[in-house]
Every structure is written in structure tokens, then in C-alpha cells.
Amino acid sequence: MRATVLYGAGDVRVENVPDAHLIEPTDALVAVSRACICGSDLWPYKLMKPGEPPRRMGHEAIGVVEAVGSGVRTLKVGDVVVLPFAYSDGTCAFCHEGLHTSCVHGGFFGTVELPGAQAAALRVPQADGTLVVLPVRADDALMASLLTLSDVMGTGHHAARSAEVGRGKTAAVVGDGAVGLCGVIAARRLGAERIIFLGRHRDRIALAKAFGATDVVSERGEEAVARVRELTGGLGVHSVLECVGTEEAIRTAIGIARPGGAVGRVGVPHYETIPASQPAFYNNLTISGGPAPVRAYIEELLPDVLEGRIEPGRVLDRVITLDEVPDGYRAMNEREAIKVMVKP
């Protein structure tokens, strides 16, 4: 079968690999109908060091169950399923607490350990706990929005929840990628009265406004902080969704948070220590977040997608075939595309 392999910085290839197959009795084999390239795939695409082992990429997908192991109880061949970016058993203490990304039998797709979803098919461990059956056909018109439940919509929602967005509050979103844009949807959905979007690309700003952003700040760094403070009467915002992961982004997030406010960070941190600890301390900020337990959020967000109340699929602004994946990485890396959908 065809699958995406990252060999080094800038070196991503689509190759013939052995067919995915069941290994454990709790596995399912899923034929991929739709996959994505993720902003987080760009980190190893840019920074993978020589000598690191090749990696089979992809952690977002909708597909059709092709086979199940003898221990699988809730899935059957032919089910249309959405894949959370992490697998989980659904039964351990952390899964019961809704923190499936910390599952004691869990792990992540598209890693050195587990081949990913930018492929014709993939093996899904802990299939009963991991996969969610969708009440649609694999060619449904809602497919793009349903696909975002794999990662970006759930991650934007996690940023908003971690930032304690609520009715009547002011929120700000740092990051104009797919997660930041989904963060706007999530902040509005959770009742934010005002949503300040930090971004500078015209098409992304337009989408953010369509999703509910009320204000746009295109400055960066200290100037962005000053501008957000100006917009909020000098106070700052209650809730900051940090959807980038760079030191500059977290510094901006802490700079624009109002005393007593919260920063929800979902950008994979590319810094060792959280900067700006003095203002964070003196302003009594809550700094929260981490990998989103999207498995927990799928059930919460699915009705809104199915009933058309939210349309996160609009962040997928380019569709390619599996063999075009290397160009998809290039397009996202050069910010030509917000997010790329792959149709194997």
C-alpha cells in the first residue's frame, strides 16, 4: 500500500510499504477515506535531525473499518469512523476522567512507534476505546468538518476550555493556523462576548471573522500586546488561546491576559521553560493546556457539526491525493494553504 514517510528535514515521500494489518486482538484495520496534514507535522518536517529514524506520518483521519480483531466488541466491518490523534482504551482512570491523551494503554499515531494516517490504511490499537462511529456515509458533504474532530476542532476547543472561556468573557486567539481558527469557533460556541484574533493573512482573517472573531490585531510581539491592551481599556483579556507553541506566542499570550485570567496552550511548546513568569505570577494567571483529549470532545462537538451549527471544515482549503502529499507539506509550510485534506 501507499504511505507517507518522513526521512529528514524537508524530505517527505510517498512510498510502497507492507500492507497495514491486525496485530493485537484489540486492533481494527481502517481504510483511510480522508486524512490531513497537520501544522504539528511541520515541526519534524522543518527540524528533523540527521540520524533520527524515519517516521510514518499522519494522525487525523476518517475511514472505513476493514477488519477487527477477536477482542473488538463495538465496531464492525463497514463502519465509518473518525480517528482521534491519540489512541486510548476508554477504560482506565484517565480515560474515565476525560483525559484520553494520558491513557495508561494509549499512544499517538504517526510516531516512530505507530504508523500514521497519511496512507491508504492503518492499524488502530485499542479500537473500541479509540474510534468513534459516525452516522454518515464516507462521502458525506459534512466530511471536511467531521474530519476536524480528529484534531484541530477538538484542539481549538481544548484551548478554549483550558483558557476558561465563558459567557460574557473576552477571549483572544494567538495563532492563525487551523487550530487558532477552530479556537475562534470554540470560543464563540462557549459564549465569549468578544474574540480578538491575532493574525495578519487576509484569507485567514476573513475566515476568523466568519467564525466569530470581533476584532483583529495584526501587530506582533510587544506591539500586539499594546494593541490588545488598548482594545480592552488597558485591562487585557480573560481568556487567551495559545495555538502556536513558540516562545514569542506564549510571551504574547501572557502579555495580553488580564489579571486573574487564563492562558490555554495547545501549541506543542518549542521552549524549555515558560517565559514571562514574573508577569504570569504577579497577575495571578492560570496557565493550562496540553494535548487535547479529542476523544472526549468528539461526542460533545459531533451534534454541532452534524446539525451545521459549526463548520470547522472550512479550514481545509486544499484537497490533494496521497501521491501529492509532499507538495501538500510544502504548501502548508509556505503558508500557501491553511490546512490540506488528503483523499487517498
Ligand SMILES: [Zn+2]
Ligand atoms: Zn485509558
